[in-house]
Amino acid sequence: MQERYDPAAVESQARDHWQSTDAYSVREDSSRPKYYCLCMFPYPSGRLHMGHVRNYTIGDVLSRFMRKQGYNVLQPMGWDAFGLPAENAAMANGVPPAKWTYDNIAYMKGQLQSLGFALDWKRELATCQPEYYRWNQWLFLRMLEKGIAYKKTGVVNWDPIDQTVLANEQVIDGRGWRTGAPVEKREIPMYYLRITDYSQDLLDSLDTLTDWPERVRTMQANWIGRSEGVRLGFPYELDGESHTLNVFTTRADTLMGVTFCAVAAEHPLATYAAKNDAALAAFVEECKKGTAMEAELAVMEKKGMPTGLFVTHPLSGEKVPVWVGNYVLMTYGEGAVMGVPGHDERDFEFAKKYGLPIRQVIADGANVYSTEQWSEWYGTKSGICINSGKYDGLNYQQSIEAIAADLSALDLGHKQVQWRLRDWGISRQRYWGCPIPLIHCPKCGDVPVPDKDLPVVLPEGLVPDGSGNPLARLPAFYECKCPTCGADARRETDTMDTFVDSSWYFARFASPDNAQAMVDERADYWMPVDQYIGGIEHAILHLLYSRFWTRVMNDVGLTKVREPFKRLLTQGMVLNDIYSRKGDGRVQYFNPADVDVQVDAKGTRLGATLRSDGKPVDWEGMRTMSKSKNNGVDPQQLVAEYGADSIRLFMMFKAPPEDTLEWSDDGVEGAARFMRKLWRTVYEHVAQGLPAPLAGATLTAEQRTMRHAAHTMLAKVTDDIGRRKVFNTAIAAVMELMNTLAKFDDKSPQGRAIAHETLQLVVQVLSPIVPHATHALWQALGHDDSLMDRAWPQPDPQALVQDEIQLVVQVNGKLRSHIAVAAAADEASIREIALADANVQRWMEGKPPKKVIVVKGKLVNVVV
């Protein structure tokens, strides 16, 4: 064994060993329980960022841990390879997206390997490969056959100068990112998937996902957004014909408080009214031009204009004015709402602004407020109806029932379930994506590409220029014959949303080499994913789409599972400091590695200076690492400097996996320091020769304490990693034990045997986290088997036994004393010892105890 810890040598040696023994390859094996551990696959952006390193370290630790628990562990890796950044890079450098993507994949694969992740590379896939995306196309055709896929118009961001569709990301303050032109909304035909057919199933099944974080389930439930209410109609006459304006409401109890109705700019009634009203037409146009983003819509100033049209209140017969409101969404419900300013905040704001009447129709118990006291009764939900004619006195539930019944009798309404979830639009007017397999024939209409002609291969050499989709300008791609009639036809040039690619890759990892089928029976062995790990930012879209896609695959008989991910861990983001300096009207950002921080005598941050010029820079707090803020850290540089193990140890120790992790160079240095200390401790131990195993002789109190500490650590680490999935406390327990061992200065044969046992336990429990160094240390401790495949150790029950325990004694809830009692002591004797304690007596001041609470193994509280 080398005296000095040399991570580079140790790590390449361990990697060579695993590679030569093919340690990462995995096959189906019905004799062992399977464990499928999957990390969200990366977008090949160029280099791994620290978020990836954190994600994959968590997955690797769990994979290696479960392998040592006897599971047949699958941990694959692939590339989410289609997407916008490749097109942006192409525009910037003139390199085709395909080349850029494949080059990035090659580099990043090397990075992943240098970090020592136990990945089965034989299953590697990239979503931009025709062998992969042909199955997107194949299943899309099945969805068309089943009516799950369909065509309708949808709204997109349109850049009028570049004549191109923009992603939300490309819209900055309402303007195109390249042209600066105000972005418009435009309606174009698109393909949609009927995820809404699965609303109830997707919602109900959330209850079965008991190993998902509660917050993710709540977010998904809110996103699906089931609400029970009443759909009702306001009748009106237009050009001598009878119509109804339909709205949905969850507050039918407030129906008698309606003082207006508001419709979306896209609503037919708005279109009709705008025909003869230039001002209204201008307003409708303005609304239509505005953002398509919900977040921006929600904070916009509420604006409206009257249409001059009136509808009839279905129950009171009153005339109700119809307004156009910029806050009404055409995509939710009916594109129209009833306005009850007395009991809805948004309606109230609107009514105040435009002088519409406000009417109270719900009262809070006995309190009846005047209109002037609106703030006191406004928004009341638990109350009874007032000013509502025959419904007066009814509560929330009763009034809704009564009103729904009356509307039903008039054929003007009924109770209905409304969903917030919308169908999934998958058409993208972009080049670097999976082609949608359709052909547009002037005679036959939209004709699916026959299965035998799949895949529709994306030509790889094109370089997009930012104006429109290059596929639409490539006759070799879009010119084709109609598969039905043979006439000249045009191939669809839209590609699929990249969320399609990532909605089923987890199933493909089970049978990545199958050219005949999307998945095969190997998926039945591996699916579902037992542990899925990825960023919380994917809590809704990716996870919901994957759940939907898995259901469709199940419905067409491809797989047996309906839920793809059994257990979910959402890891937090990796943050780093941001330093900037303002000058010449420009903000300049400096990498934290180039900045010196000044602190006071206590270590409080005083300021920071740039190392190169010594002048001050401003600290802007911590954010995720990004190019624009120049606060990135290159994993490769760190691996070269400290070795992969120290980086892995730092990431797992710094914060619990679900929390954000604040990057710190000092923290990495600390992890490296621990690795050196561990190495040195083992070196100094084995340098004196390997001790004989622990014999059955009686141990001293110190020796018993040492063994107790070692086996308590083992039990804690096993629980922390296995059950709680937290690693920082597991590592802390190991560090604590190492501190205890450093003070355990016992060179007797027994003492050395206990030190040996302790070090073996430390090396074994650390092996999932720092696999390279522990691989070498295990050999140094006298073993010739591969630590990676060695079963996880079990604590010795004998070592865990204690004769005497320390209890805390409180008087009136305040800590006043400590007592030592026999581990087996009963409540009465504990009470007696506690009351006899001098400190306790002093604080009782001679008063008799009113109550004595004894919590076994923890504390005694004396109440006087």
Place this chain on the structure above:
RNA sequence: GCCGGUGUGGCGGAACUGGUAGACGCGACGGACUCAAAAUCCGUUUCUGGCAACAGAGUGUGGGUUCGAUUCCCUCCACCGGCACCA
């Protein structure tokens, strides 16, 4: 705006099921070794008062439940994630 989350020493965090607040690490301070530096080792480190023993306060704010609250309930504040074409 809506939905979800977070808030504990100088800093990251620990306290898992209502039971010793601050484990473990970083930083800082003091010391040892060294010609010196690095590395390493030892000690101190929530705040206030006190030489000390010790006492008091303390987990974003304000309130509540309890023998006992970082933990449960309500209020408010600040920050972070998502909002359907970034992935």
